[in-house]
Amino acid sequence: MTCQETGNQATANRVTINEVGPRDGLQSQSRILPVAGRLRLIEALHGTGLARIEAGSFVSPKAVPAMAGTGSLLQSLPGRGEPGAAKVDYSVLVPNLKGYELAVEAGAESVTMVIYASETMARKNARMSMAEAERTAWQIIGLARDAGIEVIVIAAVSFGCPFEGEVPPGTLHGIAERFADADIHRLVLADTIGAANPAQVGDLLAPLAERHGVGLFGCHFHDTRAMALANVLAALQAGVRWFDSSIGGLGGCPFAPGASGNVATEDVAVMLQQMGFDTGIDFAALLAASDLATELTGTAPGGKVREWLRGQLGKTNQIASAMQACREDAK
Ligand code: COA
Numbered sequence: 567m568t569c570q571e572t573g574n575q576a577t578a579n580r581v582t583i584n585e586v587g588p589r590d591g592l593q594s595q596s597r598i599l600p601v602a603g604r605l606r607l608i609e610a611l612h613g614t615g616l617a618r619i620e621a622g623s624f625v626s627p628k629a630v631p632a633m634a635g636t637g638s639l640l641q642s643l644p645g646r647g648e649p650g651a652a653k654v655d656y657s658v659l660v661p662n663l664k665g666y667e668l669a670v671e672a673g674a675e676s677v678t679m680v681i682y683a684s685e686t687m688a689r690k691n692a693r694m695s696m697a698e699a700e701r702t703a704w705q706i707i708g709l710a711r712d713a714g715i716e717v718i719v720i721a722a723v724s725f726g727c728p729f730e731g732e733v734p735p736g737t738l739h740g741i742a743e744r745f746a747d748a749d750i751h752r753l754v755l756a757d758t759i760g761a762a763n764p765a766q767v768g769d770l771l772a773p774l775a776e777r778h779g780v781g782l783f784g785c786h787f788h789d790t791r792a793m794a795l796a797n798v799l800a801a802l803q804a805g806v807r808w809f810d811s812s813i814g815g816l817g818g819c820p821f822a823p824g825a826s827g828n829v830a831t832e833d834v835a836v837m838l839q840q841m842g843f844d845t846g847i848d849f850a851a852l853l854a855a856s857d858l859a860t861e862l863t864g865t866a867p868g869g870k871v872r873e874w875l876r877g878q879l880g881k882t883n884q885i886a887s888a889m890q891a892c893r894e895d896a897k
Pocket residue numbers: 593623624625626627629630661662664665666668680691692693819820821
């Protein structure tokens with residue numbers, strides 16, 4: 567489906583949270599989880615009502631050992647082909663054509679191809695130039711169209727580069743201009759190192775949304791400078807309705823020095839819910855997934871809202887048990 571077809575969704579009350587914890591979250595952990603551990607996290611996330619999960623990446627296992635075995639992980643994804651199971655759209659990240667081919671072999675239905683807003687980052691991450699990465703994205707878009715596979719394009723370091731510093735907005739305008747009419751599901755602007763501020767996010771997105779329609783865009787923020795949630799709000803106010811986030815605030819990029827965790831899914835979900843947006847999230851299940859992320863990795867800090875959420879859910883459970891006790895007494 568092209569972004570143009572989903573354009574109306576962007577103005578609706580529904581916000582899509584794309585959970586990237588199993589990929590962005592786990593890729594740089596010092597504790598490398600076996601496929602079974604990664605699947606446990608995905609199973610917990612599957613039951614939360616999240617619409618989308620980035621399950622892993624097809625990258626060199628020498629470069630990113632934590633993502634080795636994504637092919638076998640894809641064979642056991644929860645809900646796939648099970649009648650009545652919660653509908654979750656899974657995607658996998660690919661940095662090059664080899665990654666795309668491996669993803670297709672493993673049965674991926676959606677791939678996220680990385681392009682770059684700086685030359686140094688392109689070289690460090692994929693040993694390509696920016697133009698080579700874009701050419702590869704186009705190749706993948708063509709192949710995927712014929713194969714009925716969805717493509718998301720993610721532009722790394724859209725708001726600042728760890729090697730080159732500021733990224734001129736013109737770079738992103740150029741990328742958007744080139745990919746606006748591509749057969750892609752979304753163009754996601756990624757703040758890979760958490761350098762963005764809300765004014766910058768609003769200033770970049772307003773003209774992009776006006777020119778291309780905001781349904782083209784998604785945003786991906788890291789919380790390095792404690793502005794990720796404010797950046798989500800700025801993007802939301804510009805009309806963006808797609809956000810990548812990571813359960814428990816897990817995250818970081820092994821090739822981008824200084825990158826810290828992604829904005830925590832629970833923080834985004836609670837903010838959206840309290841603002842009246844529809845996310846479809848079951849908060850008790852989300853809290854359990856966040857606790858599991860911490861248990862499995864030992865590093866996931868948990869969203870800022872996690873303890874408040876625990877308290878609220880505790881109260882709800884107390885009220886539910888008190889009401890149950892009243893009903894029992896009345897019998
Ligand atoms: N999946 C699995 N293996 C891959 C691969 C992929 N997508 N791309 C390359 N490789 C393998 C090659 O087969 C080769 O293996 P070998 O040493 O056993 O022969 C090895 O990686 C190096 O290949 P080479 O062709 O020299 O490397 P490259 O220039 O094509 O680039 C990278 C390899 C940069 C793509 C690889 O290092 C990589 O996957 N980096 C991870 C990027 C990443 O995940 N960043 C974080 C998320 S954005």
